[in-house]
Amino acid sequence: MGCEPPQRLVRALGEMYGDDAAADWLDALPALTERALAADGGLTVERVAAPGGRSSLVVLVRRADGTPAALKLAPPVAGPELERAALEHWNGWGAVKPLDAPELDASGALLLERLHHEVSLRSLPEAKALLEAAGTLRRLWVEPPAGHAFESVTARTDRQSAGMRTAAEADPELAPLVDAALAARAELVEGAPELLLLHGNFRQSKVLSGERAPWLTVGPEPLVGERAYDLARLVRDRVEDLIASPGGPVTARRRVKRLAESLEVEQARLHAWTLFRAVESGTRALAEGRRQMGEVNLEFAGWL
DSSP: OOOOOOHHHHHHHHHHHOHHHHHHHHHHHHHHHHHHHHSTTOOEEEEEOSSOOSSOEEEEEEOTTSOEEEEEEOOGGGOHHHHHHHHHHHTTSSBOOBOOOGGGGGGTOEEEEOOEEEEEGGGSOHHHHHHHHHHHHHHHOBOOOTTOOOEEHHHHHHHHHHHHHHHHHHOGGGHHHHHHHHHHHHHHHHTOOOOEEEOSSOOGGGEEEOSSSSEEEOOOOOEEEOHHHHHHHHHTTTHHHHHHSTTHHHHHHHHHHHHHHHTTOOHHHHHHHHHHHHHHHHHHHHHTTOHHHHHHHHHHHHHO
16 A cells, blocks of 8 residues: 555654564554555545654545545554544644544544644744744643543653653763752642643644644643643754754743743743753653754753
């Protein structure tokens, strides 16, 4: 069917889940794709979205009635059923809309409205992109559905803390940053002010151009908690440009202030979550062998 996974996906799966687990899912992917394409009355493949994401295969397809759509397949460890639940709850409000395809529900595949995958907010000038991103993110912060199965910010960051401690033990030079991030997190979760549905991995590249709305988010890793946690990842967007800029530290701190004010989030909590998430991302990247990205994130964290 011409649905070979992009090399970016193959590499990323190995980094995130281990070579054996990634290989098992990739080996099963052709059969999974065939079954998904046969569902919904038959889907016609146009092409694979490339370079694509780091955790799923996205195939641009057409439904039997000619409607363009996107078929997304992700390994079970990525939680596709939770992504479906979040997208269904948002029902197109600020996010890509899942299409009704009952035959796919048990397969872990998602059939989504077609967006312009090649046009994200990163195509806009930085100031405009941040403005549009903030407006999109605001729409996602709603009450979670009753009886939901989403992980909490407290639980997710507790799991992540273990990896951060391991990184500090392996490299004592990381200990001061890791200790500061863990101390900030402990204080944050003790006084968490709200429990809203969050995107979980929101950044400019996760917001794509659409027909139904100018900008819609994709690829949630949903959880429930406070808005400041969700916003913290956006503060770090285009981090490579910040690192290359002589005014990077000042710009980073200014972003915290501006985003907190624009979205009515407490600045101190946004600052603390930004520190935690930057250190967590940096130590995790180092553990996965992505040294350059790890060092960039940790340098950013040091500015805060």
